[in-house]
Amino acid sequence: MTAGTSDGAGRPPRADARRNRAKLLDVAAEVFATRGTDASLDEIAKRAGVGPGTLYRHFPTRQDLLVALLRDSVDALAVQAAELLAAPSPGAALTTWLEAVARHARTYRGLAGVLITTGQGPASNVLAVCHHDMRAAGAALVERAKDADAVRRDVELDEVFQLVNAVALAGDQDDDPTRHTRRLLTLVLEGLRPR
Structure with missing residues (x-):
């Protein structure tokens, strides 16, 4: 099975x-x-x-379990992003999703590295699909936020993901990672807004 x-x-x-x-x-x-x-x-x-x-x-194998966890988590993020596309405030929708992405990054930190070190094959394919799915989900929310002037037009999707991953890493260093991550993410998002 x-x-x-x-x-x-x-x-x-x-x-x-x-x-x-x-x-x-x-x-x-x-x-x-x-x-x-x-x-x-x-x-x-x-x-x-x-x-x-x-x-x-x-x-x-351990790899099979890790792949299933990653796939389930990314699927949930994609579903959440699709639902948030109907939210009345594009900026708030993007913030909500990026908070979920930061939680995902904290929880699954190191997972991609573990899967990559096992070589090619199904794990590599899953990582590629997960990367594609995350980009597609994030792109739609970022573009919608740009159209609503909630995010600067020159902001690139890769920059957003890099910032969220940095926030997640910094959040891990705090006694209250959720509170710290939310605060840092708020500061980052303020920097992404048009002036």
Whole structure:
């Protein structure tokens, strides 16, 4: 069975298998956020309330688990960006999304490096797709904010992502990373506004 998508015979996974996969991903996200991407997989299985065999049936390798986490997180960010395109204030919508991107960057820091060091193949493909999806989601929000004069016309999308990643890194150094990240992001966004 591959990552909970089918049972090999083309049938969708059973409800308990879907629940186990979701629980494993939730717990893995928490554990990796606090202990890093080299945290014990057995501990993740135990905290999820399943045996190691169940974890390895869903995610045969650490890389498979990391790829699934990254893909789920980027998918959620893309969905949020699409929903925010309908928000009444383009500037506030961009701010909300960039706060979520900063949380993502803090949680998954080092993940891309771990996947890249494993070489080419599915992980590299997932990283490329995730990068593309993040750029597409961010581009639409930035352009909408520019059109509303909430962001300067000369601001480049790559600059926005670099600034958000720097904010996330700085936020990690504070006792209250969420508060610190929000404050720094507010200062950054003020700098992006037209004068």
